[in-house]
Amino acid sequence: MINKVFSAKQLDDKDPLRHVAERFSLPPNTVYLDGNSLGPLPKAAQTRAQEVVNNQWGTDLIKSWNCHDWINLPQKVGDKIGALIGAGKGQVVCCDSISINLFKVLSAALKMRPERKVIATTRDNFPTDIYMVQGLLSLLGDEYSIRYIDEADVESQLTDDIAVLMLTQVNFRSGFKQNMEAVTRQAHTMGILTLWDLAHSAGAFVVELDECQVDFAVGCTYKYLNGGPGSPAFVYVAKRHQEEYRQPLSGWMGHKSPFAFTPDYEAQNSVNQNLCGTPAILSMSVLDAALSVFESVTLKAIDEKSKKLQAFFAAEGKRAGLCDYMEIVSPAIENRGSQLALSHPDAYAICQAWIAEGVIADFRAPNILRIGFAPLYLSFADVELAVLKLAEIMRNKTYENEVFQRKQHVT
Amino acid sequence: MINKVFSAKQLDDKDPLRHVAERFSLPPNTVYLDGNSLGPLPKAAQTRAQEVVNNQWGTDLIKSWNCHDWINLPQKVGDKIGALIGAGKGQVVCCDSISINLFKVLSAALKMRPERKVIATTRDNFPTDIYMVQGLLSLLGDEYSIRYIDEADVESQLTDDIAVLMLTQVNFRSGFKQNMEAVTRQAHTMGILTLWDLAHSAGAFVVELDECQVDFAVGCTYKYLNGGPGSPAFVYVAKRHQEEYRQPLSGWMGHKSPFAFTPDYEAQNSVNQNLCGTPAILSMSVLDAALSVFESVTLKAIDEKSKKLQAFFAAEGKRAGLCDYMEIVSPAIENRGSQLALSHPDAYAICQAWIAEGVIADFRAPNILRIGFAPLYLSFADVELAVLKLAEIMRNKTYENEVFQRKQHVT
Numbered sequence: 001m002i003n004k005v006f007s008a009k010q011l012d013d014k015d016p017l018r019h020v021a022e023r024f025s026l027p028p029n030t031v032y033l034d035g036n037s038l039g040p041l042p043k044a045a046q047t048r049a050q051e052v053v054n055n056q057w058g059t060d061l062i063k064s065w066n067c068h069d070w071i072n073l074p075q076k077v078g079d080k081i082g083a084l085i086g087a088g089k090g091q092v093v094c095c096d097s098i099s100i101n102l103f104k105v106l107s108a109a110l111k112m113r114p115e116r117k118v119i120a121t122t123r124d125n126f127p128t129d130i131y132m133v134q135g136l137l138s139l140l141g142d143e144y145s146i147r148y149i150d151e152a153d154v155e156s157q158l159t160d161d162i163a164v165l166m167l168t169q170v171n172f173r174s175g176f177k178q179n180m181e182a183v184t185r186q187a188h189t190m191g192i193l194t195l196w197d198l199a200h201s202a203g204a205f206v207v208e209l210d211e212c213q214v215d216f217a218v219g220c221t222y223k224y225l226n227g228g229p230g231s232p233a234f235v236y237v238a239k240r241h242q243e244e245y246r247q248p249l250s251g252w253m254g255h256k257s258p259f260a261f262t263p264d265y266e267a268q269n270s271v272n273q274n275l276c277g278t279p280a281i282l283s284m285s286v287l288d289a290a291l292s293v294f295e296s297v298t299l300k301a302i303d304e305k306s307k308k309l310q311a312f313f314a315a316e317g318k319r320a321g322l323c324d325y326m327e328i329v330s331p332a333i334e335n336r337g338s339q340l341a342l343s344h345p346d347a348y349a350i351c352q353a354w355i356a357e358g359v360i361a362d363f364r365a366p367n368i369l370r371i372g373f374a375p376l377y378l379s380f381a382d383v384e385l386a387v388l389k390l391a392e393i394m395r396n397k398t399y400e401n402e403v404f405q406r407k408q409h410v411t
Numbered sequence: 412m413i414n415k416v417f418s419a420k421q422l423d424d425k426d427p428l429r430h431v432a433e434r435f436s437l438p439p440n441t442v443y444l445d446g447n448s449l450g451p452l453p454k455a456a457q458t459r460a461q462e463v464v465n466n467q468w469g470t471d472l473i474k475s476w477n478c479h480d481w482i483n484l485p486q487k488v489g490d491k492i493g494a495l496i497g498a499g500k501g502q503v504v505c506c507d508s509i510s511i512n513l514f515k516v517l518s519a520a521l522k523m524r525p526e527r528k529v530i531a532t533t534r535d536n537f538p539t540d541i542y543m544v545q546g547l548l549s550l551l552g553d554e555y556s557i558r559y560i561d562e563a564d565v566e567s568q569l570t571d572d573i574a575v576l577m578l579t580q581v582n583f584r585s586g587f588k589q590n591m592e593a594v595t596r597q598a599h600t601m602g603i604l605t606l607w608d609l610a611h612s613a614g615a616f617v618v619e620l621d622e623c624q625v626d627f628a629v630g631c632t633y634k635y636l637n638g639g640p641g642s643p644a645f646v647y648v649a650k651r652h653q654e655e656y657r658q659p660l661s662g663w664m665g666h667k668s669p670f671a672f673t674p675d676y677e678a679q680n681s682v683n684q685n686l687c688g689t690p691a692i693l694s695m696s697v698l699d700a701a702l703s704v705f706e707s708v709t710l711k712a713i714d715e716k717s718k719k720l721q722a723f724f725a726a727e728g729k730r731a732g733l734c735d736y737m738e739i740v741s742p743a744i745e746n747r748g749s750q751l752a753l754s755h756p757d758a759y760a761i762c763q764a765w766i767a768e769g770v771i772a773d774f775r776a777p778n779i780l781r782i783g784f785a786p787l788y789l790s791f792a793d794v795e796l797a798v799l800k801l802a803e804i805m806r807n808k809t810y811e812n813e814v815f816q817r818k819q820h821v822t
Binding site: 025027030032034037038040041045046049050052053054056057058059060061062063064070096097098099100103107123126127128130131132134135136138139140220222228229230231232233246247248249250251252253255259260261262263264265276277278279280281282283284286355360362364365 | 436438441443445448449451452456457460461463464465467468469470471472473474475481507508509510511514518534537538539541542543545546547549550551631633639640641642643644657658659660661662663664666670671672673674675676687688689690691692693694695697766771773775776
């Protein structure tokens with residue numbers, strides 16, 4: 001048995017973020033290691049949901065577009081998200097889903113590099129990212145193609161026939177994290193436009209879009225940003241590209257003057273051009289309130305606590321002998337996001353058995369137990385308990401119970 | 412002065428839908444003639460909003476995808492909407508916005524008529540419908556084109572080079588209503604696929620998609636379906652086309668097996684293929700509950716009451732001398748949807764002055780005062796009061812007050 005250097009209690013006591021958990025409405029007797037899939041409910045979001053439904057929709061009805069400024073909500077929320085990903089104002093807007101935003105950006109980017117016909121991405125990118133490229137190519141025809149590169153050494157695989165390099169910063173399975181700054185710089189030396197998917201980045205650690213000179217980015221808001229199930233996504237278009245940027249999902253809300261009802265589309269020369277249909281006011285309002293949990297908290301502090309939680313998990317796991325049962329398939333802590341992947345042939349059933357013990361993580365096919373570390377509400381005591389429960393499950397092979405083997409939809 | 416045949420009270424007393432208003436949470440001292448823009452809050456939606464936020468998201472967290480069946484919500488809500496627009500099960504799915512759904516269907520439809528290169532629509536269609544075609548054409552290139560036809564006599568303008576005919580059933584300004592059955596039949600004799608936008612139809616009157624042999628349809632849910640601000644839209648793909656249908660916004664939720672995370676997109680051969688990103692669970696749940704106001708109410712009864720309300724408005728307006736001030740620019744009652752358009756150069760200010768008196772309608776540039784009749788919660792007494800207030804405003808020229816002339820965003 002390895003001795004502990006610090007107890008969970010000691011670590012919690014000196015955690016500068018320990019009070020932030022109070023901003024969330026968390027269920028009792030639960031350790032939630034799945035905030036990287038669906039963040040929990042912030043109390044402010046709970047209050048706002050009631051306010052927007054009962055008072056804004058219920059009482060002020062259509063007048064709310066003006067009196068509650070619904071009309072500017074996508075920009076307002078966009079700027080709030082921007083502040084969390086190193087984007088100056090006027091470059092992020094909240095709308096639609098990651099998938100749809102990828103389609104917009106990819107189409108626009110290809111137009112900006114008319115002589116190039118290749119979209120490059122990693123084979124192990126999140127499937128929807130790849131599927132959206134495939135869908136776009138089905139419209140554009142054989143002239144265009146997708147090129148798969150290895151995620152391990154992106155820079156060396158860049159060539160000057162690539163129009164857009166589309167990368168997810170953190171691999172959804174392993175947690176492997178790209179060096180945004182180095183990759184973007186190298187891409188730019190070849191004239192390649194970069195599009196970063198921040199699904200597992202935004203709200204989890206420091207992202208510096210402006211400083212890294214990123215061209216475009218997209219991300220979702222229901223993971224580390226705690227916006228609620230299916231909350232709207234966001235898209236970033238660097239200021240320098242906004243004049244030239246033209247995306248084809250040209251709905252009325254991206255028009256220069258949506259309420260003039262002019263016969264021809266005229267794009268706004270701003271990130272707002274990404275707006276398409278009527279904004280999802282209800283869920284966007286909830287998200288707007290949810291973002292208040294980040295007030296007076298720095299991403300740096302979040303990142304530091306995440307690393308400590310992960311190190312503590314690893315140390316406790318070692319003490320409990322977890323390494324005898326499962327393999328860590330994530331890279332070293334400095335090269336991964338705020339998550340950890342353990343592999344086991346029975347990962348699905350293990351995940352179910354863990355849930356039955358009150359510890360919620362998730363499963364990624366075919367054999368990954370994925371653990372998210374969301375430092376805003378996770379304590380060291382939570383991690384200690386989670387390890388204890390997992391070790392019990394592995395030791396007693398509880399997961400072999402057929403109840404846990406029965407497959408359900410998993411997200 | 413013309414005598415009344417029936418008083419508002421008499422008409423309300425014998426209205427078979429008079430109790431349905433109780434299913435809504437309506438603000439006091441308000442006559443809401445804008446349910447064709449944003450429907451009011453159903454009490455069931457209010458309850459569900461709390462339930463989905465506090466219990467499903469807050470307590471059951473990620474497990475809700477299974478235990479509250481979030482994963483099947485788009486189909487479940489789709490089928491409920493289907494029942495209101497004459498669509499058998501498995502042909503409607505709830506997702507995204509009208510604009511985005513138009514893009515999907517138009518792209519898919521063009522692929523189904525590879526030898527044809529024309530999309531036909533009316534010049535006075537709702538702008539976003541036209542803008543989406545323009546956006547699609549910007550991707551497809553010069554080979555394809557949009558052709559504008561006159562809404563008055565669509566059938567005579569159909570030719571066999573048209574791939575898709577995209578029509579909004581009810582004109583958003585005038586309320587002019589197309590004959591869906593006749594137009595679709597004539598289009599089919601020329602091999603043209605039909606795409607109907609039901610923005611101002613769904614929930615307002617009887618729509619028979621299957622019976623009219625419509626090919627595709629889209630619609631929003633925040634107007635007559637009372638789904639809340641920015642609630643997700645729907646799309647209909649007739650069963651007979653689902654095998655061939657391929658739309659390019661091929662996100663993971665439209666994949667045959669979204670959680671297998673396979674490298675290549677494989678489309679579901681069903682209407683579900685229109686799913687793209689993660690569904691907007693929060694607002695879709697609220698919409699799901701909102702649809703319960705239609706239980707034990709027929710669209711026929713809604714339509715009949717709408718016509719009576721409109722006739723009563725016209726009769727009362729005549730009695731009050733409104734015709735001296737404003738012109739009706741809608742077609743006769745049998746050729747329009749559940750709305751009425753009055754024109755006046757100061758329509759914007761008149762609308763504002765009416766709102767100040769507690770009567771909410773809306774303005775459509777440049778000169779239309781648009782009045783929606785939503786029979787589920789509107790009484791004849793409401794209509795009587797609305798006319799009275801409008802007549803006062805016109806007589807006293809209250810709208811000339813600069814407070815009412817000051818423009819705001821309008822939706």
